[in-house]
Amino acid sequence: MDNSEVSARLYKMAEMLEFQGENPFKIRAYIKAARNIKNLDEDVNKIFERGELEDIPGVGKAIAGKVEEMLKTGTFEAYERLNIQIPVDVGKLMEVPEIGPRTLQLLYQHLGVESLEDLKEAAEAHRIRRLPRMGAKQEERILNALKSLDERSKLNRIPIGRALPIAEEIQNTLDANPHIQNVVAAGSIRRRKDNVGDIDFIATSTNQKNAIYAFTHMEKVQEILGEGTTKGSIIYDGNIQVDLRIVNEESFGSLLQHFTGSKEHNIRLRDIALSRGLRLSEYGFTDQNTGNLHPCRTEEEVYRTLGLDFIPPELREDRGEVEAALSVNMPHLITIDDIKGDLHVHSNWSDGKNTILEMAEAARGLGYSYIAICDHSKSRAIAGGLSEKRLIEHVSEIETINEEFDDFRVLSGVECDIKANASLDYSSDILEGLDLVIAAIHSGFNEDRKTLTKRMVSAIENEHVDIIAHPTGRLLGERDAYELDMNAVLQTARDNNKVLEINAFPERLDLNDINARSAKEMCISLAINTDAHHTSHYKYMSFGVDVARRAWLEPDDVVNTLELDKLCKLLGIEKH
Ligand SMILES: [Zn+2]
Ligand SMILES: [Zn+2]
Structure with missing residues (x-):
């Protein structure tokens, strides 16, 4: 067990003792020990090996014995005994501001509340108001507290699109410091989860004290939470907690892995x-x-x-x-270098900021061989959706632009709305004249699951549709995915040989890693597209590739890793 695990278990012990109505001195002793162990600069295992546990402030003989037990066996007997006696999830329930040990006792004895779910159920069924010392007001306060707890736990997560640039900025600052080497952001940011809690750096240093000082005194530090000899902890601009841990070179790999x-x-x-x-x-x-x-x-x-x-x-x-x-069977994950083009970009014909030519030249500058301009369809008036007439003009402008390139191709596409009645926004003869049709839902997110699934399924079944864009409609930190029978969507995509998108725009990352992996397992092809509305948005491709890697995707699973001629063959696009 490491310091934080030992500390967490002591805290939990204190909470359980409190629930049992134990002697407050005993409870306080556990809390004090837990806090001091958490703040140690040194590994508690090492202190134990030297026989110096009792030198830790707040750790007396009794608690030292328990820490020793934990370090040897992973737990301690008194804790296990109490844990069996108390079926209640004391730790989680006491996080609700309205709930103290006495209330928790009451809720458990009268209503059998053992978990947060039980508590919510009891409050919603108005069973709490009937308890002694409680009432309708108190019940409502508990419900509100549960709600804000839920929101806070969501709010505390930072979308990767916001966290990663901050991590890179800090990384650059630290890299420039002569006292700091081997800087890596570990934790969920290194695993590229779509949202992260805080940012954990580890690094080595030739001058630890100096390194920590430099970290805690960076320009954009808002608050210093802790400043030890090997660890610093700060709140960075944007209200993000960032920790830096200085480690030895000999154990760098072990620590980075951990x-x-x-x-x-x-x-x-x-x-x-x-x-x-x-x-x-x-x-x-x-x-x-x-x-x-x-x-x-x-x-x-x-x-x-x-x-x-x-x-x-x-x-x-x-x-x-x-x-x-x-079993030596690791996938050969896709990398950003495998990407040959971007099949979902906008121009100033709808709500994009750049001309088609500017979008083409920027993509070509990145080494791409093709892009598909997919401006919005006519129903999305708010985003400058194209009328039939404008769409036809748009196609001929693309043809003219293509004459300028011999090593690059602009595909004429559209991001066609799937309307409320499940039909597409243009007639078949219009869609037929385009190289690529991507279809998407942009309205009616609050419809029920059956209706939304039906809209999606009929779009996939439409013979003109090639790709479904941002299939679940989620916006990270803003809007959850709409209700969808993902299984039905995946099966229809497989049966009709259609491509699903991983939209790389950092607020979307849709499909997510789990759904994209299910798609792969069903042999459905994916496209990783940026949905760029500006030439600067092409850089978001890396976020999409990160999702793809978390979904175990290999280059062959992704259509825009194909050379242009193979892509055209696959999607039935005519050569010009
Ligand atoms: Zn869209
Ligand atoms: Zn779009």
Whole structure:
């Protein structure tokens, strides 16, 4: 167990004692010990090895005994005994501001409330107001508290599109400092999750004190939360918590692996280590017979020691990657260099900011071989949707522009609205004249699941449609995915040989990793498109590739890794 795990268990013990109405001095002793262990600069295991646990402030003989038990066995008896006695999820429930230990006792004894879900159910069914000392007002306060707790846990997550540029900015600042080396943002940002909690850097340093000082005194630091000899913790511009941990070069690989996570992935690795007589921690492997610690300089060494192929960070979620690495069957994940073009970009013919020619030249400058201009269709008047007449003019302008290139092609496309009645926004003869039709839902998100699924399914079945854009309509931090029977959508796409989009626009990332992986498993092709409304948006392609990697996609799964002639063949596009 590491410092934070030991500390968390002591906190939980204190909460359970409080629930039981134990002596306040005893409770306070646990809280104090938990806090001090959490704030230690040194690994508690090392302090234990030196026999100095009782030197930690607030850790007396009794608690030192419990910490020792935890470090040896992963838990302690008093905790396990209490945990069995109390079926209630005390920790989670006490996070609700209205709930103290006495109220929790009451709710448990009278209504059998054991979890947050139970609490919500009881409050919604108006069972709480009838309890002694409670009432309708108190019940409403609990409901509101539950709601804001839920929102806060959502709010505390930062979309990757916002977090990554900040991480890169900090990385550049740290990289420029002569005292700091090997800077890496670990945690969920390294795994490229679509939203992250806070940003965890690790690095090595030739002058630790200086390195931490430089970190906590960067220009955009709003608040210093902690400033130790090996760890600094700050609130950065934009209200984001960022931590920097300075580590030894000898154990850099072990620490990077540990702090990259996920927790679930690391649990699997720990089990494999145990089966080999090793204990895996953030500091390295400990031989269970000899007690010798073997730190790893690189992550590769961590995986090699376990007999595993290297696992890319994006896959570390315990979703089958450990099995794949054991059987030497890792996917060859797609990279940004595999992308040959972008099949969903806008121009100033609808709501884009640049001309078709500017969009083409910028894409060609990136080394792409093609783009598809897919401006909005006529129903989306608000986004400058094109009338039939304008659409035809638009196609002929594209033809003219194509005469200028011999190594690049602009495909004429459209982002065609799927209307409320499930029909498309243009007639068949109009759609037939285009190289590429992508269809999307932009309105009526509040319809029921059946209606939305039907709209989507009939669009996929339409013979003119090639790609479904941003299939679930979510906007990160703003709007959840609309109700959709994803299974029906995937099956229809497979049966009709249609392509689904991973929209790389950072607010969308839609399909997400889970759905994109289901698509791959059903042999459905995907396209990774930026939905660029400006030449500067082409850079978002990397966010889409990150989602694709988390979905285990290989180049062959993605249509815009194809050379132009193969793409045209696949999508039935005429050569000019
Ligand atoms: Zn759209
Ligand atoms: Zn679009």
